[in-house]
Amino acid sequence: MSSLDIVEAERLEASNLFYRDPTLYDHVQADSYSASLCRELIDRHYPEARTLLDFGCGTGRDLELLAQRFDCIGVDLQPGLVDYARRTRPELDIRVGDMRTVRLDRTADVLVCLGNSLAYVHDNADVRAAFQTFAAHAHPGTLFVLCSPVAPIESPSPQHARVETSLGAATVTISYQWDLRTQINTMRRQWVFDSGEECHDAIRRRVLGPRELELHALLAGFEVFEIVNETGALPVLGPGAYTVARYQG
Numbered sequence: 223m224s225s226l227d228i229v230e231a232e233r234l235e236a237s238n239l240f241y242r243d244p245t246l247y248d249h250v251q252a253d254s255y256s257a258s259l260c261r262e263l264i265d266r267h268y269p270e271a272r273t274l275l276d277f278g279c280g281t282g283r284d285l286e287l288l289a290q291r292f293d294c295i296g297v298d299l300q301p302g303l304v305d306y307a308r309r310t311r312p313e314l315d316i317r318v319g320d321m322r323t324v325r326l327d328r329t330a331d332v333l334v335c336l337g338n339s340l341a342y343v344h345d346n347a348d349v350r351a352a353f354q355t356f357a358a359h360a361h362p363g364t365l366f367v368l369c370s371p372v373a374p375i376e377s378p379s380p381q382h383a384r385v386e387t388s389l390g391a392a393t394v395t396i397s398y399q400w401d402l403r404t405q406i407n408t409m410r411r412q413w414v415f416d417s418g419e420e421c422h423d424a425i426r427r428r429v430l431g432p433r434e435l436e437l438h439a440l441l442a443g444f445e446v447f448e449i450v451n452e453t454g455a456l457p458v459l460g461p462g463a464y465t466v467a468r469y470q471g
Contacts, residue, residue, distance in 0.1 A: 230320070234300060234342060239413060239423045244281045244306035249388040256336045257287035260367050263450070263466055264332055268365040271331035275359050277321040277352075278339025282307035282314050289314060292332065297324055322351040329361040336369045338462050341427035344406065349430070353442035360469035366444055368465045371429045374400040374407040391416045405429045432465070439467050 240247035264271055272293060279285045279296030280303050288294055297319040298304050307316045319326075321335070322343065333356050343349050356366060380397045392415040399408040406426050413421040430438070436446045444467035451463050 230299065237423060238425050239411070239421050241300060241303065243389075244303055245388050248281050248283055248310075250385060251283060256369060257284040259450070259464065260284070260288065260334055260336065261291065263367055263448075263464065264365060267448075267466060267468070268331060268363075271365060273330040274332040274334065275326065275328075275330040277324075277333065277335045277355070278337060278342075279307070279316060280337055280339075282311045282316050284334075284336055285314055285316070286311050288334070295326065295330075297321065297326070321355050322348050324355060325358055329359050329364065331364060333359060333364060333366045334368075336367075338370055338427060340368060340370045341429070341462075344404070344426070344428045349428070349438060350441070353438045353444075357442040357444070357469065360443070360471075362469060362471045364469040366439070366465075366467040366469065368435070368467070369462045370435070370465070371407065371427055372432050372435065372449070372463045372465075374398070374405075374429050375409070376400050387415075389415055389417070389419070432463075435465050439465070443471055444469050 234241055274288055274292035274294045276285045276294060276296040279298050282296055285294055285296040294315065296314060296316040298316065299320050301318050304316055304318050307314065321339065340352060343352050360366065375398045377398050380395050383394045385392050385394050392413050395412040397410050405428055407429050409425045411423050432449055439446050446465055446467040448466040449463055
């Protein structure tokens, strides 16, 4: 990793309790249905697909389910998450890499970028670079499934949720801030565990609207043909949408 990659990985880890404690991330996300929905979309649009690359795979939770059907490789920027994934899911091929620059010297039938991973890329040039990475790993007909927010979450007052975690039960208080100029949606969370421990994090996500996503995809050689709303997401995480595209070359 370059020094800039290391700084970015450390920044992300510092901003999000889940990234500092991958076990907590896996526990809270245990009921995530991203992988199931992703498989449904692949079955609908490319049922003969055999290979898959996952950019921003995190702890490998979704990749583990996808690997039951596909020959998979996962990539994530954060060494801590990759180390955890390798310890807990040693059967998976998971590598450290930045979705803006990584090159695996192969293509796949399916590319996925789940968990709102692209939303952590804020600069326009970096977003374009990420789409160039996706294109570099695609061949004509490759299916691309991207989960990212397409509209901001705004709430006039803080929201509260009870969450069962590996550290015990916690009350999470969530507030949102939307910056229209930068298109950054900031989610601030206060975690108060029944043990008395208290943690805070602030997660900044770039919101790209559907037409903006379509433009980035088109410029990279992809044609978007479906956008599916995500439902049932945990309130501590916030919703996203699934953009489905095919690489035209």
